[in-house]
Amino acid sequence: MNLDFPIAITKMSGAGNDFIVIDHREPLIPEQRQAEFAQLVCRRRFSAGADGLILIENDDELDFRWRFYNNDGSIAEMCGNGARCAARFAYRAGIAGSSMRFGTVAGVIEAEIIGEQEHVSVRMTEPEGYRNHIFITLDGVRHEVFFINTGVPHAVVFVETDQVPVREWGRQLRYHDQFAPAGTNANFVRVEEDGSLLVRTYERGVEDETMACGTGVVAAAIIAVQQGLSESPVDVTTTGGEQLLVQFSLQQNRATEVFLQGAARLIYQAELSAEALL
Numbered sequence: 001m002n003l004d005f006p007i008a009i010t011k012m013s014g015a016g017n018d019f020i021v022i023d024h025r026e027p028l029i030p031e032q033r034q035a036e037f038a039q040l041v042c043r044r045r046f047s048a049g050a051d052g053l054i055l056i057e058n059d060d061e062l063d064f065r066w067r068f069y070n071n072d073g074s075i076a077e078m079c080g081n082g083a084r085c086a087a088r089f090a091y092r093a094g095i096a097g098s099s100m101r102f103g104t105v106a107g108v109i110e111a112e113i114i115g116e117q118e119h120v121s122v123r124m125t126e127p128e129g130y131r132n133h134i135f136i137t138l139d140g141v142r143h144e145v146f147f148i149n150t151g152v153p154h155a156v157v158f159v160e161t162d163q164v165p166v167r168e169w170g171r172q173l174r175y176h177d178q179f180a181p182a183g184t185n186a187n188f189v190r191v192e193e194d195g196s197l198l199v200r201t202y203e204r205g206v207e208d209e210t211m212a213c214g215t216g217v218v219a220a221a222i223i224a225v226q227q228g229l230s231e232s233p234v235d236v237t238t239t240g241g242e243q244l245l246v247q248f249s250l251q252q253n254r255a256t257e258v259f260l261q262g263a264a265r266l267i268y269q270a271e272l273s274a275e276a277l278l
């Protein structure tokens with residue numbers, strides 16, 4: 001790809017959901033080439049490797065706005081773990097202070113950097129599109145599937161997560177007629193005795209189970225509270241073993257003032273060479 005190399009990149013991880021973040025306030029990658037760039041730079045073992053690419057751009061009214069690409073080159077409206085990583089990146093780079101607002105396709109996200117460890121709390125967009133009583137048969141067993149859009153679409157199934165073939169069942173839900181044409185991310189959720197959750201997510205645009213999905217964790221927490229299985233704030237453990245906290249209030253069975261909190265790790269800063277895109 002004919003770009004000006006090297007390109008400064010930062011690798012970040014939100015609970016094991018990993019991203020390449022690029023300060024793109026001075027545009028480096030033309031818009032029509034960004035999807036291909038995302039696919040190439042996100043290839044594991046051949047390039048930097050990540051679940052997604054985040055380009056930080058200038059905005060006239062907000063601290064910044066982003067473009068978020070999944071690793072297959074598709075644009076996602078929102079990403080909870082990516083939002084926490086973008087916020088910490090912006091704070092570190094002096095693009096924003098410890099409280100910030102930034103633009104996504106799903107709407108404006110507010111974020112706050114917390115404490116010495118610089119964990120990040122993001123206020124999510126208001127969830128919408130609630131559906132329940134969707135019955136789908138997976139491996140011969142009929143499951144009730146819940147649906148909610150927490151910035152991106154999410155199906156939620158309460159099951160014994162140890163035994164779930166997440167890749168296969170996730171693909172079946174992701175492409176199921178019930179969720180066409182946009183498709184959905186799919187979350188398999190176990191509720192522990194103390195009301196905390198274990199969530200395994202198949203992500204649209206990665207087309208596999210990821211180590212964590214922020215919007216998925218939020219979706220699972222909201223449905224769990226709505227169904228009387230848990231109470232806000234909800235502690236959630238993700239596939240990668242890290243913890244996230246989801247807090248909201250439920251009014252007339254709808255979640256409002258939804259916050260997602262957890263660590264956003266800065267893994268490394270590096271210069272991407274042209275060979276990374278071969």
Ligand SMILES: N[C@@H](CCC[C@H](N)C(=O)O)C(=O)O
Nearest residue numbers: 076079080081152213214215
């Ligand atoms: N990992 C993200 C969600 C990213 C978008 C998703 N793959 C989609 O295309 O819907 C998160 O942390 O929320």
